[in-house]
Amino acid sequence: xxxxxxxxxxxxxxxxxxxxxxxxxxxxxxxxxxxxxxxxxxxxxxxxxxxxxxxxxxxxxxxxxxxxxxxxxxxxxxxxxxxxxxxxxxxxxxxxxxxxxxxxxxxxxxxxxxxxxxxxxxxxxxxxxxxxxxxxxxxxxxxxxxxxxxxxxxxxxxxxxxxxxxxxxxxxxxxxxxxxxxxxxxxxxxxxxxxxxxxxxxxxxxxxxxxxxxxxxxxxxxxxxxxxxxxxxxxxxxxxxxxxxxxxxxxxxxxxxxxxxxxxxxxxxxxxxxxxxxxxxxxxxxxxxxxxxxxxxxxxxxxxxxxxxxxxxxxxxxxxxxxxxxxxxxxxxxxxxxxxxxxxxxxxxxxxxxxxxxxxxxxxxxxxxxxxxxxxxxxxxxxxxxxxxxxxxxxxx
Amino acid sequence: xxxxxxxxxxxxxxxxxxxxxxxxxxxxxxxxxxxxxxxxxxxxxxxxxxxxxxxxxxxxxxxxxxxxxxxxxxxxxxxxxxxxxxxxxxxxxxxxxxxxxxxxxxxxxxxxxxxxxxxxxxxxxxxxxxxxxxxxxxxxxxxxxxxxxxxxxxxxxxxxxxxxxxxxxxxxxxxxxxxxxxxxxxxxxxxxxxxxxxxxxxxxxxxxxxxxxxxxxxxxxxxxxxxxxxxxxxxxxxxxxxxxxxxxxxxxxxxxxxxxxxxxxxxxxxxxxxxxxxxxxxxxxxxxxxxxxxxxxxxxxxxxxxxxxxxxxxxxxxxxxxxxxxxxxxxxxxxxxxxxxxxxxxxx
Numbered sequence: 001x002x003x004x005x006x007x008x009x010x011x012x013x014x015x016x017x018x019x020x021x022x023x024x025x026x027x028x029x030x031x032x033x034x035x036x037x038x039x040x041x042x043x044x045x046x047x048x049x050x051x052x053x054x055x056x057x058x059x060x061x062x063x064x065x066x067x068x069x070x071x072x073x074x075x076x077x078x079x080x081x082x083x084x085x086x087x088x089x090x091x092x093x094x095x096x097x098x099x100x101x102x103x104x105x106x107x108x109x110x111x112x113x114x115x116x117x118x119x120x121x122x123x124x125x126x127x128x129x130x131x132x133x134x135x136x137x138x139x140x141x142x143x144x145x146x147x148x149x150x151x152x153x154x155x156x157x158x159x160x161x162x163x164x165x166x167x168x169x170x171x172x173x174x175x176x177x178x179x180x181x182x183x184x185x186x187x188x189x190x191x192x193x194x195x196x197x198x199x200x201x202x203x204x205x206x207x208x209x210x211x212x213x214x215x216x217x218x219x220x221x222x223x224x225x226x227x228x229x230x231x232x233x234x235x236x237x238x239x240x241x242x243x244x245x246x247x248x249x250x251x252x253x254x255x256x257x258x259x260x261x262x263x264x265x266x267x268x269x270x271x272x273x274x275x276x277x278x279x280x281x282x283x284x285x286x287x288x289x290x291x292x293x294x295x296x297x298x299x300x301x302x303x304x305x306x307x308x309x310x311x312x313x314x315x316x317x318x319x320x321x322x323x324x325x326x327x328x329x330x331x332x333x334x335x336x337x338x339x340x341x342x343x344x345x346x347x348x349x350x351x352x353x354x355x356x357x358x359x360x361x362x363x364x365x366x367x368x369x370x371x372x373x374x375x376x377x378x379x380x381x382x383x384x385x386x387x388x389x390x391x392x393x394x395x396x397x
Numbered sequence: 398x399x400x401x402x403x404x405x406x407x408x409x410x411x412x413x414x415x416x417x418x419x420x421x422x423x424x425x426x427x428x429x430x431x432x433x434x435x436x437x438x439x440x441x442x443x444x445x446x447x448x449x450x451x452x453x454x455x456x457x458x459x460x461x462x463x464x465x466x467x468x469x470x471x472x473x474x475x476x477x478x479x480x481x482x483x484x485x486x487x488x489x490x491x492x493x494x495x496x497x498x499x500x501x502x503x504x505x506x507x508x509x510x511x512x513x514x515x516x517x518x519x520x521x522x523x524x525x526x527x528x529x530x531x532x533x534x535x536x537x538x539x540x541x542x543x544x545x546x547x548x549x550x551x552x553x554x555x556x557x558x559x560x561x562x563x564x565x566x567x568x569x570x571x572x573x574x575x576x577x578x579x580x581x582x583x584x585x586x587x588x589x590x591x592x593x594x595x596x597x598x599x600x601x602x603x604x605x606x607x608x609x610x611x612x613x614x615x616x617x618x619x620x621x622x623x624x625x626x627x628x629x630x631x632x633x634x635x636x637x638x639x640x641x642x643x644x645x646x647x648x649x650x651x652x653x654x655x656x657x658x659x660x661x662x663x664x665x666x667x668x669x670x671x672x673x674x675x676x677x678x679x680x681x682x683x684x685x686x687x688x689x690x691x692x693x694x695x696x697x698x699x700x701x702x703x704x705x706x707x708x709x710x711x712x713x714x715x716x717x718x719x720x721x722x723x724x725x726x727x728x729x730x731x732x733x734x735x736x737x738x739x740x741x742x743x744x745x
Binding site: 161164165167168169170171172173176177178180181182183185186188328332335336339340352355356358359362363364365366369370373374376377380381383384385388 | 720
């Protein structure tokens with residue numbers, strides 16, 4: 001068979017991405033139709049920059065999800081096909097069977113794996129980890145930042161000192177210290193996970209308790225239900241057979257996080273939380289001087305109610321914008337980890353590792369390194385544009 | 398002002414102590430020590446041999462004691478083997494055990510000995526810092542004026558076409574981490590596949606002789622990532638200043654637009670970016686690690702990766718002390734400079 005020409009490659013990739021296009025068009029049509037009823041999210045569709053950003057982000061989210069269901073990928077991301085090593089984009093698959101996709105759309109890497117499929121699978125790694133890790137970092141930052149800003153005093157001094165301490169570390173040094181197999185063997189990342197993942201539970205618990213503590217009839221069953229689910233999730237997440245933290249019997253352990261991911265997750269949350277803490281603390285310091293906080297204090301509301309139901313909702317604008325930026329930053333951090341070969345297993349298709357592998361042959365073969373690099377660039381760009389659009393729209397009110 | 402600086406220096410020393418202890422603690426955990434022993438001795442050592450090796454070199458004692466020795470507040474470790482030969486932390490090379498100093502820690506100016514490079518940490522760090530210093534210097538020379546220019550041009554007429562395009566460009570650069578832009582630059586400008594070959598894809602030769610061909614790509618790669626951020630800050634601050642009353646007054650008086658920008662707006666608009674530029678130093682350090690690895694320029698960042706990858710405890714501590722020092726000093730300078738630039742802030 002003849003190799004594909006550039007135009008054919010592009011057309012075939014576009015065709016391969018059909019599910020993503022359908023999902024994107026559906027999302028945009030529905031959102032545009034009902035945009036007046038959707039609050040800040042709907043207003044996003046008034047700003048062209050925000051729309052482009054949202055489009056880029058959703059493109060990768062859909063691609064990653066469909067890729068995880070094996071809809072878009074053409075080959076297995078780990079299978080090596082003999083004769084396909086470092087082949088240029090559009091090369092026909094050597095020894096193809098009936099059922100196989102006949103081409104390597106973006107060529108093969110130095111281990112003869114299909115680059116197109118690896119990039120799609122790599123998106124799933126990012127889409128799984130980045131938003132969730134950022135969310136956790138926000139929970140930690142908010143749970144510690146609100147009291148630090150609201151109460152001030154010793155607590156604030158201590159927490160701020162700790163946050164600055166972590167921030168004074170060069171990020172890469174921190175990664176090298178936390179994400180090596182030796183440190184994983186000591187169990188430190190698992191213990192850190194055990195401590196850090198408590199914060200979301202504390203957060204939700206205080207959030208609900210401060211809202212409903214005057215209505216015990218609603219509060220007690222609600223808290224029991226929510227806490228039960230959360231604690232089960234927490235235990236399943238941190239406990240893993242064969243590591244230091246193995247406290248839950250197997251029948252109760254709902255799911256296991258694949259090797260390396262938990263460590264990467266913990267270190268990314270750890271690096272992000274101090275910055276979120278500083279932002280939340282700053283916002284809390286600013287907002288606690290407002291009249292409505294004084295009014296709530298006069299009403300006799302408890303401090304946690306004021307922090308979580310008066311201060312936090314009024315700080316949401318900057319926090320949402322920062323969330324988008326921070327997901328992008330987390331994506332960059334994940335790439336950095338992959339680039340230095342830390343944490344994730346070496347055959348993992350995530351973008352950082354793929355770039356790292358591809359760069360070694362960069363002066364001869366461009367095609368293994370460029371697609372993941374451009375993918376990462378477009379996703380982070382999308383998130384930054386989205387944040388920009390959100391900021392502009394939220395400033396308009 | 399003096400008490401302010403004194404307090405800040407106190408906090409700095411406390412931070413540095415905490416940080417080095419954390420690094421010390423993590424590098425001295427047993428699995429890390431085992432790796433060190435196997436790297437230094439041989440890979441096929443049995444567990445007993447590993448323990449013996451570590452024992453002879455004093456690695457298996459209590460953590461605070463070892464940390465105290467490294468600091469130089471406790472006397473150095475000595476060990477006498479079966480033949481009566483005395484080895485120890487402070488006994489290096491041909492120095493007789495009796496002539497060696499009792500204390501040899503950072504307080505005595507002794508930074509320790511690198512197990513990977515077989516050399517004193519102080520000399521390694523000094524040499525590598527010198528190399529990175531050149532890189533940083535040129536990056537700053539490119540990045541700061543470039544970013545300020547872009548920011549001022551974009552911010553002087555908010556909402557104009559120039560503003561839109563420059564702002565978008567800055568967003569793109571902030572979305573491009575060094576390992577992405579570096580790869581793209583090498584692909585376009587240095588690979589034989591595209592064939593431009595204007596620059597070199599490695600900067601190894603720049604360690605002896607910096608030329609345009611071997612230094613452009615690393616400098617550009619680091620500068621680009623930081624540039625967008627500073628430019629956006631400058632733009633925001635410039636746009637705010639341009640709406641101020643005194644600018645309107647100047648315009649109504651008939652001052653030319655160029656004059657307004659140069660004489661009235663610029664000075665006030667540059668206060669905020671100053672802090673941002675100073676705080677950019679720690680971020681540059683990250684970029685330096687990535688770029689030095691990517692371009693194989695054996696400077697400070699490269700040393701960090703080597704030290705961390707091989708669990709070279711004392712070199713890693715030296716590297717962390719320097720980088721923490723850089724971070725904290727830039728924070729201090731940015732705070733002090735901010736006070737001088739902005740007369741509205743007074744430190745009580």
